[in-house]
Amino acid sequence: MNPTRRTLLTGLTALFGSLAAGCALPRLWNPCHPRLPDSLAHHPLVTAAWEGIDPAQVWDCHAHIAGIGDSGSGIVLSPQMSSLFHPIQFMQRRFYLNAGCVQETPGRVDQSYVERLRTLIDDLRPGAKMMLFAFDRAHDASGRPLPEQSTFYVPNDYARSLASAYPRHFEWVASIHPARRDALAALEQAKEHGAQAVKWLPPAMGIDPADPVCQPFYQALARLDLPLITHGGEEKAVHGIGKPEFGNPLRLRRALDSGVRTIVAHCASIGTDHDTDHGDQPISSFALFTRMMEHPDHRELLFGDLSAITLRNRDPEVVRTLLKRQEWHGRLLNGTDYPLPGILPLISPAALAQAGLLHETAVPVLKELQTYNALLFDLVLKRQLSAHGARLATRVFETRRFFTRKQS
Numbered sequence: 001m002n003p004t005r006r007t008l009l010t011g012l013t014a015l016f017g018s019l020a021a022g023c024a025l026p027r028l029w030n031p032c033h034p035r036l037p038d039s040l041a042h043h044p045l046v047t048a049a050w051e052g053i054d055p056a057q058v059w060d061c062h063a064h065i066a067g068i069g070d071s072g073s074g075i076v077l078s079p080q081m082s083s084l085f086h087p088i089q090f091m092q093r094r095f096y097l098n099a100g101c102v103q104e105t106p107g108r109v110d111q112s113y114v115e116r117l118r119t120l121i122d123d124l125r126p127g128a129k130m131m132l133f134a135f136d137r138a139h140d141a142s143g144r145p146l147p148e149q150s151t152f153y154v155p156n157d158y159a160r161s162l163a164s165a166y167p168r169h170f171e172w173v174a175s176i177h178p179a180r181r182d183a184l185a186a187l188e189q190a191k192e193h194g195a196q197a198v199k200w201l202p203p204a205m206g207i208d209p210a211d212p213v214c215q216p217f218y219q220a221l222a223r224l225d226l227p228l229i230t231h232g233g234e235e236k237a238v239h240g241i242g243k244p245e246f247g248n249p250l251r252l253r254r255a256l257d258s259g260v261r262t263i264v265a266h267c268a269s270i271g272t273d274h275d276t277d278h279g280d281q282p283i284s285s286f287a288l289f290t291r292m293m294e295h296p297d298h299r300e301l302l303f304g305d306l307s308a309i310t311l312r313n314r315d316p317e318v319v320r321t322l323l324k325r326q327e328w329h330g331r332l333l334n335g336t337d338y339p340l341p342g343i344l345p346l347i348s349p350a351a352l353a354q355a356g357l358l359h360e361t362a363v364p365v366l367k368e369l370q371t372y373n374a375l376l377f378d379l380v381l382k383r384q385l386s387a388h389g390a391r392l393a394t395r396v397f398e399t400r401r402f403f404t405r406k407q408s
């Protein structure tokens with residue numbers, strides 16, 4: 001069993017152990033309340049969260065499409081996700097679908113996920129949108145798709161169709177494995193059809209970002225001015241065929257040297273990698289992200305997304321650093337990693353308050369907000385975070401201009 005599976009298993013065992021012992025536990029399932037009540041919609045913390053932010057610039061740059069493929073969407077889940085013989089993946093599926101507030105009636109799952117998202121976005125301010133990720137299959141080095149080793153597949157066509165059906169709510173992000181024989185054609189087509197970026201999850205998809213095989217893909221990304229959003233640090237959400245070191249931020253140098261605007265998902269805020277610059281010593285992935293951010297050659301090209309940084313499994317020191325490094329704020333882009341903020345036990349405002357990053361009076365409001373609107377919860381929480389007076393700059397939430405800039 002790999003360390004990730006072991007950690008998850010230990011976590012779940014502990015969770016169910018404490019359930020059995022009758023301990024006070026965080027609420028497990030999202031009750032999926034409908035529209036925000038007025039008391040929350042006009043709560044001073046919610047009003048304060050929008051202050052100084054132009055909602056038309058707010059694009060959530062990290063959001064997942066979930067479903068089971070029952071709408072003709074082409075989504076495919078691995079059989080393990082639905083099997084009680086694979087309890088971790090089975091529970092993950094339950095949590096994701098509950099966080100996305102789907103109706104589990106056959107034929108309604110895909111659609112109800114999207115309907116819930118539109119309702120959540122309608123409760124933000126007009127103009128705010130979400131960038132929905134397609135999710136490519138794992139492929140082998142020769143570019144052959146490996147459906148049986150892909151946990152999860154969301155076709156580009158489905159992400160694109162949602163953005164074109166609901167332009168007020170969604171933009172879309174393509175996912176293309178660089179070893180695919182049609183990778184460059186698929187990339188051109190994605191750009192033509194309005195994709196705002198390309199998403200990779202290297203450890204799950206079997207992509208080594210440092211492999212020379214990626215070179216033509218990087219050149220095309222740079223030419224088309226399509227940013228690459230790629231997972232950094234340890235991967236916990238999706239099981240796959242790739243090696244954990246594919247998430248090492250140091251492996252992104254080839255992309256950067258090719259001129260690709262590269263966004264490290266979650267700022268590599270969890271996990272340990274080998275410091276391949278210094279004798280392969282183990283070092284936190286976030287320290288390697290920091291090293292890459294500090295390199296003067298990367299100033300215009302390397303960025304970090306803020307999705308998942310508030311999760312319980314992150315070291316509060318990472319959040320503190322991100323708040324304090326004001327000189328980075330022009331290079332940080334907010335994303336929610338939806339549906340994760342809808343999984344109630346994953347984020348603990350009380351723990352963040354205990355770490356001195358949040359005023360404790362905000363905790364009950366945030367907890368209530370999370371059960372109504374996970375997107376607004378993410379915004380209010382991140383706007384409330386502070387470390388010795390340092391807060392995230394408003395521009396980290398105004399990500400649209402990053403994606404729609406005209407290439408000079």
Ligand SMILES: [Zn+2]
Pocket residue numbers: 062064307337
């Ligand atoms: Zn994600």
